Amino acid sequence: MNATAATPEKLIIFDTTLRDGEQSPGASMTKDEKLRIARQLERLKVDVIEAGFAASSNGDFECVQAIANVIKDSTVCSLARANDRDIGQAAAALKGAERARIHTFIATSPLHMEKKLRMTPDQVFEQAKQSVRFARNLCADIEFSPEDGYRSDVDFLCRVLEAVINEGATTLNIPDTVGYAIPELYGNFIKTLRERIPNSDKAIWSVHCHNDLGMAVANSLAGVKIGGARQVECTINGLGERAGNCSLEEIVMAVKTRKDYFNLSMGIDTVQILSASKMVSQTTGFVVQPNKAVVGANAFAHASGIHQDGVLKARDTYEIMRAEDVGWSANKIVLGKLSGRNAFKQRLQDLGVVLGSEAEINTAFMAFKELADKKAEIFDEDILALVSDEAVTAEKEHFGFISLSQRSETGEKPQASIVITVGGKEIRGESSGNGPVDASLKAIEAHVKSGAEMVLYSVNAISGSTESQGEVTVRLQNSGRTVNGVGADPDIVVASAKAYLSALNKLHSKAEKIAAQG
The missing domain is CATH 3.20.20.70 (Aldolase class I)
Known part of the structure; x- marks a missing residue:
């Protein structure tokens, strides 16, 4: 060449x-x-x-x-x-x-x-x-x-x-x-x-x-x-x-x-x-490590006083590429509780999300409005989490989330009560556990009886404040299959239940693959 x-x-x-x-x-x-x-x-x-x-x-x-x-x-x-x-x-x-x-x-x-x-x-x-x-x-x-x-x-x-x-x-x-x-x-x-x-x-x-x-x-x-x-x-x-x-x-x-x-x-x-x-x-559900090159949360962060001083004087003292060149500056607040349906629909298009019908868009928009009532600032990550959530696709899934209540008090064993759908039929379950998440997932499993082994439970904040949505990843293994379920909600316990149901839905799908190498 x-x-x-x-x-x-x-x-x-x-x-x-x-x-x-x-x-x-x-x-x-x-x-x-x-x-x-x-x-x-x-x-x-x-x-x-x-x-x-x-x-x-x-x-x-x-x-x-x-x-x-x-x-x-x-x-x-x-x-x-x-x-x-x-x-x-x-x-x-x-x-x-x-x-x-x-x-x-x-x-x-x-x-x-x-x-x-x-x-x-x-x-x-x-x-x-x-x-x-x-x-x-x-x-x-x-x-x-x-x-x-x-x-x-x-x-x-x-x-x-x-x-x-x-x-x-x-x-x-x-x-x-x-x-x-x-x-x-x-x-x-x-x-x-x-x-x-x-x-x-x-x-x-x-x-x-x-x-x-x-x-x-x-x-x-x-x-x-x-x-x-x-x-x-x-x-x-x-x-x-x-x-x-x-x-x-x-x-x-x-x-x-x-x-x-x-x-x-x-x-x-x-x-x-x-x-x-x-x-x-x-x-x-594979979280990016904070110190990952280019896309990690710390990739363009400077904690050292010497580094901060240098960057303030001239960025190229410690930065060999600009954060905005890989999209960091584009990650801005785009919507809030007063945003309309057209603005929401346009942002979906900007993010590459294509929902199949007006009904699905309406469902996603309603979920967006509910979230906007709970947190003032809506980020792109929040929108992606919403449209990935069970709220948009519940009618297609075997297991669906409806509601959850839980009680946790120091010195008392946490209790959870959950309402889910199984094959379109509403089912209520209750259980205690070592914590509210454990109690909630046990309440689901008591009825589902999947027999799956949980091999990963991970919590990640979608954006950087205490009112952020929590994103939970649950990885289950059963009969040689390994699946991830991801759920998001401002309430970590609810996000955990959604993630568990998401994983159960994937296990319920019998699609098998032939392993390929390359």
Whole structure:
């Protein structure tokens, strides 16, 4: 690649929050939630949105299809294993897309071929070739990934990659599937592949790094700078299974802030980064740590007196990027109790929230008015929490929240009484517990009898005051399934009950998925 200062090459940003990110235990999302995030990714101007794994379940097929039908400015991609059924399902789900991509993969490391696939290298070679050939007949834009590529034999990998380029692969992605790589070694690994493969210039090279050793971003940037890759696969907030994926916001701001070093252009609208981060965090219940780069609450905070003095005199003494460039300044109070329905509806549109009917908008607006009576200042995060809440979608859910009363007094065992709906039928439950939250959840479980184990209970303030809504995440496990439920309310006990019911609804949904790697 012969980049010049005058004409920087384009770095393609491939977002896989809705596919690889969702594989994080408990991070599964509904179709409406995925659509909302996809619209925000489109506003962020990511180049490629990997919408899901169409063949894994009917639900995932419908999600990919729905996103393909509404997203116009980004390429919509579906993952597919290297077989005709998966690829056919991906093509069918992507049929309505303005720009579609099929991303097919097969493992190429000796360990994966022997232990997981139980295939010989020659069999994997033929399967890769045939699958790309089949996919190319269905879609013009084909990405191929050798799963566990970094731990693959270089000679064998060169043979496979040369063959799939000949069959029509337009992007070659080299995954560090298990997060084993070291930046310099990974960058040189990709460089070696590109130098040894005769037709390497016929495809765009991509990096996909996991964060098991905390080096996903560093490895990806090394793949770009040393290896010559021109696509980075990443997720919002670094969401993903195990220790997560490469963080989109860190990649984008590193390349933008150090343009002197990377000399690459991107199409990303960085002002949309914070909105995307908050939306993904609230939707999945995975809270962003305060000291997280770019999007953490402390990312642009200065507590040290020396730092504060320096920033007041000249911001660039301690700030290498501006908070407003990633969206912090846009996070202002937008609505209050006197705001009308049209203003509320417009703000929903600005936030990428599309409710299906006027009835749903009216329900959300009523919930907004109720919240505005309880707290003076309504933030974007409050609105997102409202429309994610059971209040808007209760009629679609098996379990619904109606009301809760609880009594807690020092020296007395807390008591809770709750009214919920189960399959449309109203049920009242009562229980005592170690605290008001424990009593409330036990009152629910006494009737539901889910038998689920709670593996996480987390409380987070949506905005920064004592009248803030509390956002509660409950993670439940049952029969091998792990789900997250998120609930928000100014009353933490009510938020906890909503979160528990949200998780129970996900457990009640029997949609299963096939695990995918990449």
